[in-house]
Amino acid sequence: MYNPLSPHACEFIDNGEVLESLEEASRESTNPQRVKAILEKGALRKGLTHREAAILLECKDPRLEERMYSLAREIKMHFYGNRIVLFAPLYLSNYCINGCVYCPYHAKNRTIPRKKLSQQEIEEEVRALIRSGHKRLALEAGEDPRNNPLDYILESIKTIYSVREGGNSIRRVNVNIAATDVQSYRKLRAAGIGTYILFQETYDMQRYRLLHPTGPKSNYEWHTEAMDRAQEGGCDDVGIGVLFGLGGYRYELVSLLMHAEHLEARFGVGPHTISVPRICPADDIDTGDFPDALPDDIFRKLVAVLRIAVPYTGMIISTRESVRMREQLLDVGISQISGGSRTSVGGYTTAERHNETAQFDVADTRPLDEVVGWLLDNRHIPSFCTACYREGRTGDRFMSLCKSGKISLCCTPNALMTLKEYLMDYASGDTLTKGNALILECLHDIPEGRVRDLTVKRLSEIERGSRDFRF
């Protein structure tokens, strides 16, 4: 029985409710009045229900689809302005006892070399990341209580935060590790993590069981209820996501939104971020085995519908996507991207390791400076901001600021100041010129005179060597 307030996965992601939503979508999506009414509701920027979002996704009227894309653009600009937050993944270990059939780190893959970074190696990787300009990391590790116990993760977080390189440091570590218990989430929170990220992979229980035949992750309920335990353990910024292509995309979109509604209903705060990776080739993995792999046009529409349905939630894509696809998705709602990424253990310091131990193929292989230059060319402000978490604006504090539309008053000046730091410390000549020009232009977009004046003052101070200002 569907119950968004229930702590049980089978009730907040109730299969019957998902199927009824899809049936309603197939009926109502050909009714232009209904679709228009949903778009009008979306324009109020307060979000949509999973049933309404399913109808939009199913609607194939080209004029209404165009309206979906333009509305998604408007909503993104309203809440976040034109800043795009940049981060990099840091793979600590590819030891894993799970059997996820779509991931080359699965326990039965004997061809991939296994590697776990020592604290010394983590320090070296972090130095390389700081030298490229990064301030925000997403820490990744397989599930293996013997090789990657929680204490190893906690020690690694401490190491990452302790590294200083050329006066700079990593300011925010988000963590993407296996579902765990409340006590462990408490320890992660105490270690100062930013967002706790865990992808559902697929919400379709039958597909889930087929694709996760062995290991602790094979327990659908344990995995799906992880964000509830994370919240109970004090991790109030959580990031959810689906690996699109594992199951039917309609089913996944509806369930993903039901998960967001559940977190909002039970904890008063929806997910901080939603990630939308798609299945892609990797060692030992053939995408031909996944008939639900998502075509580009549907993927773009799905991102736009999500943007309208959850206007306050950050949306993330990785370097799995090509430059062309990233441009299209940034346009319709993505607010955070990885850049200059290595999806392997030790890949930032050892190129050979990248080829040997990559979790998936990277389509966008450009170094960070090129990514920054490309964002500038497309009139996005590349942002290295980490301010909210460091100012204690997490969980419901962050959400209330976001819902009121006031967060962009922080996002734009913070983006400009962190971009300026990047330009001063790491940019190539061409990026420096383009970046300084965009900063001048975008200062006018700061509506409050006091904030604008203070930003101008701080930008000059950054030029003179000061660092780490934030609103």
Ligand code: SF4
């Ligand atoms: Fe392990 Fe994660 Fe890969 Fe599954 S997806 S095999 S849990 S690293």
Ligand code: SF4
């Ligand atoms: Fe993110 Fe907050 Fe910075 Fe905006 S001000 S970019 S929401 S950390």
